[in-house]
Amino acid sequence: MISKGYQSILGALYGQAAGDAMGMPSELWPQRQVRAFFGWIDDFLPGPAENFAASEFAAGEFTDDTQQAIALMDALIAADGAVEPERIADNIIAWAERIDAFNKNILGPSSKAALRAILSGQSIDSLGANGVTNGAAMRVAPLGCLLSSQDRAAFVQAVRLSCSPTHQSDIAVAGAAAIAWAVSRAVEGAAWSDIKAELPAVADLAQLERVTTFSPLLSRRLAWGFELAEGLRGQDDAALVAELYQTLGAGMDTIESVPAALALVDCAQGDPRRCAVLAANLGGDTDTIGAMATAVCGALQGADALPAAWRERIRDVNGVDFESYARALCALRFRG
Numbered sequence: 591m592i593s594k595g596y597q598s599i600l601g602a603l604y605g606q607a608a609g610d611a612m613g614m615p616s617e618l619w620p621q622r623q624v625r626a627f628f629g630w631i632d633d634f635l636p637g638p639a640e641n642f643a644a645s646e647f648a649a650g651e652f653t654d655d656t657q658q659a660i661a662l663m664d665a666l667i668a669a670d671g672a673v674e675p676e677r678i679a680d681n682i683i684a685w686a687e688r689i690d691a692f693n694k695n696i697l698g699p700s701s702k703a704a705l706r707a708i709l710s711g712q713s714i715d716s717l718g719a720n721g722v723t724n725g726a727a728m729r730v731a732p733l734g735c736l737l738s739s740q741d742r743a744a745f746v747q748a749v750r751l752s753c754s755p756t757h758q759s760d761i762a763v764a765g766a767a768a769i770a771w772a773v774s775r776a777v778e779g780a781a782w783s784d785i786k787a788e789l790p791a792v793a794d795l796a797q798l799e800r801v802t803t804f805s806p807l808l809s810r811r812l813a814w815g816f817e818l819a820e821g822l823r824g825q826d827d828a829a830l831v832a833e834l835y836q837t838l839g840a841g842m843d844t845i846e847s848v849p850a851a852l853a854l855v856d857c858a859q860g861d862p863r864r865c866a867v868l869a870a871n872l873g874g875d876t877d878t879i880g881a882m883a884t885a886v887c888g889a890l891q892g893a894d895a896l897p898a899a900w901r902e903r904i905r906d907v908n909g910v911d912f913e914s915y916a917r918a919l920c921a922l923r924f925r926g
Contacts, residue, residue, distance in 0.1 A: 595924060597892035598777045599735040600916035604896050605862045605888020606659055606731045607904045607912070609880030610652040612866040617653070618643050621835045621873025630828070631870040634903055643695055650903040654696050655881040658729035661685045662752060663915055666736055671922040673733070673748045675714045679755035683709065698842060701725040701756040708755065719758045720802055724847045726753035727765040728878045731885035734773025735919045745771065746796045761805035764797035765844035768808065768852065769882050776889035777923070782860050786816055789852065805845055814838070815853035822857060827864075830857055831872045840874025847875050851883035855890075862887035862896050 615635045616624045624631075627638065637644030647653065661681035669677055683705055691697045697705070700721020707717055733752050737745055749767045750758075757763065771792045775785045790809035797808055815838050822830045834853055839846035850872065858865035865887045869880030888896060893916075905912070 593920075595777045596916055596920045597894065598779075598889050599919050599923075600893040600912060601862065601888030601891060601895060602731050602735050602773050602777070602885045603659075603888070603912040603916055604893050604901050604904065605866075606881045606885035607652045607656045607908065607910070608862065608888075608896055608900050609866045609869055609882070609884025610655045610877045611650050611904060611907075612870040612884075613872075613876030613878070613880035614644050614647050614651065614653050615641065616644075616870055616873065617641070617875065617877040619873060619876075621832065621840075621871075624871060624873045624876075625828075628871075632867050634900070648907055650900075650907040652881075652904070652908055653877050654691065655728040655878050656908075657685055657689075658682055658725070659732055659881075660910065660915075662729050663732040663919070666732060667915075667918045667922070671736060673751040675751050675754045678752060679705070679708050679714060682755060698723050698725045700762070704756040714754050717754070717758060719754070719756055721757055722759050722761050722803060722805060722844055723757070723842045724762070724765060724844045724875070724878055724882075726757035726762050727769050727844060727848055728881055730766040730770045731773050731882070731889075732915075732919060734770035734885075734889070735777055735916075736923050737770065737774050738923070739771065739774045739778060742792065742795060745774070746792070746799070749796065758802070759805075760797045760800055760802045761808060761844045763800075764793045764808045765848035767796035768793050768812065768848055769886065772852065772855070772886045773889045776886060782855070782890055786852075786856065808845060808848065811838070811845055811849040812852060815849035816856055819853045819856035827868060827871070831868055835873050840872050840876070840879060842875045842878070847879050848882065850874075851879045852886070854879065854883040855886045858883075858887060860887050860890040862891060863900075 634650040637647035704719040793808040
């Protein structure tokens with residue numbers, strides 16, 4: 591039935607967009623600079639002229655994180671739910687060329703190198719795209735909306751295929767698998783406490799199946815992040831994000847950003863509004879961490895947990911009909 595899971599899927603999509611747009615003005619700034627310039631971010635703001643990565647963005651406008659998630663979503667829907675790496679690559683390249691992303695400071699280093707190789711005629715299978723950054727995890731939430739968690743090995747393989755146009759390293763796939771799993775299980779109605787307990791094993795399955803780097807285990811960083819979050823209960827929000835930033839890190843590498851994102855979900859207790867605000871004030875890769883974390887929170891609590899004014903702003907500024915996307919993903923996931 592098309593209504594099954596619809597609110598959760600719509601929540602994941604709006605959560606991704608809201609976390610991304612909320613974190614956009616402060617992206618790639620040290621936490622101290624964020625605090626000195628903004629004080630405390632608690633609503634959508636335009637990208638300041640002082641931030642080269644955000645200066646052209648309007649308040650409520652999302653960045654490449656959600657734009658690539660939409661490219662992935664379009665590919666999944668066009669393929670009737672199949673994960674086709676070439677179609678995903680074509681969609682991301684078309685988006686990148688449309689906004690001149692190869693010449694602007696938009697694409698991450700791993701994605702830029704891999705997509706240029708594809709454009710030069712190299713096959714995705716031969717890429718060996720071993721970047722350790724978070725470009726695959728940042729866009730994967732729609733796949734989590736689509737995939738059932740029933741077959742864990744098949745789930746990880748589908749995530750691996752979705753990553754392959756830009757990221758094929760063990761840690762990048764593990765990070766994407768963790769975010770997708772959290773979203774998928776939330777769509778299924780699982781409690782956050784159960785999802786947290788499952789994530790380390792999912793991360794190990796993805797990371798250890800094909801070892802390609804000398805990265806630390808994501809599973810252990812996730813456990814560490816959850817331990818930190820547990821110890822931060824009762825702290826004020828500024829102290830909370832300071833501890834996560836200084837201990838887990840908030841950089842573009844998967845080994846920092848994915849544990850930080852999932853620790854924020856825990857700190858916010860699944861509340862997407864609070865999660866987006868915490869991520870925006872974290873410092874570092876705020877838009878990407880916000881996109882991943884708030885997508886999970888949106889899936890946990892549904893679209894109505896996000897302020898109606900936020901959803902309206904996102905629709906108006908970005909011109910994307912997430913309701914139609916959610917209906918399409920819902921129909922694919924729950925078809926008989």
